[in-house]
Amino acid sequence: xxxxxxxxxxxxxxxxxxxxxxxxxxxxxxxxxxxxxxxxxxxxxxxxxxxxxxxxxxxxxxxxxxxxxxx
Numbered sequence: 508x509x510x511x512x513x514x515x516x517x518x519x520x521x522x523x524x525x526x527x528x529x530x531x532x533x534x535x536x537x538x539x540x541x542x543x544x545x546x547x548x549x550x551x552x553x554x555x556x557x558x559x560x561x562x563x564x565x566x567x568x569x570x571x572x573x574x575x576x577x578x
Contacts, residue, residue: 518535519533519534519535519565519568520532520533520534520535521533521557521561522534523554523557524554529553529554529555530551530552530553530554531551531552531553531554531557532549532550532551532557533549533550533551533557533561533564533565533568534547534548534549534550535547535548535549535565535568535569535572537572537575538572538575538576548568548571548572550564550567550568
């Protein structure tokens with residue numbers, strides 16, 4: 508539950524080295540839509556690059572979600 512509570516608090520998940528060493532994903536749950544499925548928008552790559560650009564990546568994901576919500 509510690510991980511789940513962290514995701515709820517932060518609004519995103521940063522998965523590091525879980526499936527492949529040195530690879531990761533920053534993922535955000537998309538707002539619910541009419542088709543009844545939960546979808547996530549994620550950016551994957553080398554953990555070092557994701558860490559360096561985490562704030563930029565989260566800002567871009569946020570912009571994309573805002574555009575989606577406006578449609």
